[in-house]
Amino acid sequence: MLSFNRRQFLAAASATAVTSITTPSAFASANDELRVVVIGLNGIGRTHLNGFPEISGVRVVGACDVDSAVLGKRAEEFQKKFNSKLKTYGDMRQVFDDPNVDAVVLAVPNHWHGLGTVWGCQAGKDVYTEKPCSHNIWEAGQMEKAAKKYDRIVQIGIQRRSFTHLKDFFQEIQQGVLGKVKQVKGLYLTRRNSISRPSAPPKPLATVNHDQWCGPAPTKLERANYHYDWHWFWDYGNAELGNNGPHILDLCRWSIGAEEFPTAVSSVGGRYAWDDNGQTPNTHLLRYEYAQAPITFEIRDLPTATGKKDTCDYMGISYGIVVEGEDATYVGFDTGKVIDSQGKTIREIKGTTGPDGGRQLHRENFVKAVRSRKTSDLNCNVRTGHLSTALCHLGNISHQTGDAISLKSLRERTQEQPLVHEAAVRMQSHLAANGVDVSSAHVQLGKTVQIDPKTEMFPQDEKANMLLKREYRAPYIVPEVV
Ligand SMILES: NC(=O)c1ccc[n+]([C@@H]2O[C@H](COP(=O)([O-])OP(=O)(O)OC[C@H]3O[C@@H](n4cnc5c(N)ncnc54)[C@H](O)[C@@H]3O)[C@@H](O)[C@H]2O)c1
Structure with a gap:
């Protein structure tokens, strides 16, 4: 029944002009700059846009939203606050196909968590997926398989897990x-x-x-x-x-x-x-x-x-x-x-508990695991x-x-x-x-x-x-x- 996979989808998707799965990100070294894109910006995505740049060695390079008004507003706010221009995307598949992106934050509604995470892993990105982990029980299993198969770091945004x-x-x-x-x-x-x-x-x-x-x-x-x-x-x-x-x-x-x-x-x-x-x-x-x-x-x-x-x-x-x-x-x-x-x-x-109700500690934990490449370093894996x-x-x-x-x-x-x-x-x-x-x-x-x-x-x-x-x-x- 479910046989139309991302590769086939991308091959068919002329609207976004993406035709193949990108090779996994080269990000691996503890010294490399980590390039992050936040996807979904209306509510909690805004705090991610503000929080990730505070982590040493992390650069928020882009923002993505299917609402162009939200996207424009957040990009403007970011430029004012950090004096840095974000690349903007209207479709998360463009983010996944961008070789200049190492990790993504999925702050999109629940029904997108499963597919967004699987696509992100397939594209070689590490993923911070907001809670709830998934919209249904089955797709969480697919997320887990994708993280394992593509050797990706996937953190779920249940941030109190980072409270020692x-x-x-x-x-x-x-x-x-x-x-x-x-x-x-x-x-x-x-x-x-x-x-x-x-x-x-x-x-x-x-x-x-x-x-x-x-x-x-x-x-x-x-x-x-x-x-x-x-x-x-x-x-x-x-x-x-x-x-x-x-x-x-x-x-x-x-x-x-x-x-x-x-x-x-x-x-x-x-x-x-x-x-x-x-x-x-x-x-x-x-x-x-x-x-x-x-x-x-x-x-x-x-x-x-x-x-x-x-x-x-x-x-x-x-x-x-x-x-x-x-x-x-x-x-x-x-x-x-x-x-x-x-x-x-x-x-x-x-x-x-740190700033932002514990989310900053949780982001730092994600970045630590991305650098070590060890899922066991994550406080909240899939x-x-x-x-x-x-x-x-x-x-x-x-x-x-x-x-x-x-x-x-x-x-x-x-x-x-x-x-x-x-x-x-x-x-x-x-x-x-x-x-x-x-x-x-x-x-x-x-x-x-x-x-x-x-x-x-x-x-x-x-x-x-x-x-x-x-x-x-x-x-x-x-x-x-x-
Ligand atoms: N960890 C936490 O404490 C915490 C707190 C609040 C929300 N959340 C979670 O974060 C997620 C977002 O919540 P919110 O309150 O910000 O919701 P929201 O509806 O206010 O914002 C979601 C944003 O995602 C955008 N979006 C939807 N589909 C998209 C797509 N395919 N690609 C790109 N952008 C897309 C929307 O246009 C909107 O701007 C939810 O899953 C929620 O449960 C977590």
């Missing part, structure tokens, strides 16, 4: 500093707004090449705000779970050393209080079964109550993790504290990024293969799962405070999906297995053979 204080402390947790871990809870309790329901189908921005923006995904446009709001459509994004979930779930599984898929996942969630076109849940509870300890994750995009501008919290935090041990509990995010059973702080967990991102995909698969039930029956339906039940009861009250009529509303009770961690598939569950991979829109197809 967390690495050290999580090792202590695994050695028993909190006693036996009973459960890990992840929290992402934020506040967002409705994305509206436009009365007429929105038109792509005049400055955007919409076909290329959509790439592997369908081209139907349903959002009024072109950039960023794609997160809330399954074709491009992966819900809040796949947006901020990779950061939080990574901390959850890292803290207990869970180095494979869980054996099962279950979920409860829905989209509430907003009348808009968004498809993904804004309220989501997840539970993952691991031998080390169960992980639960709570997501809320609604404030504490209608009209409020605040966010919910749990044990004093809105974002982060709570690792509950038999002897003590850790509560933290970038930094944290250990508390005793009375809630008294008995230890602070602190360390260097495998690590994949295992954390897969938790998001697994939760979304549970959600998508579940059934709608009445919200008022949720307490009863979750009785058998104490950790989910406790969170579901709080979720119901939270929704009521946000004006949801609990007596008439529905909630999606996700299927409890069984997983074989060895094959990373769902035994005898055809419906769930179908969601391991997407349908790719030709010619933007992640190849079966990379």
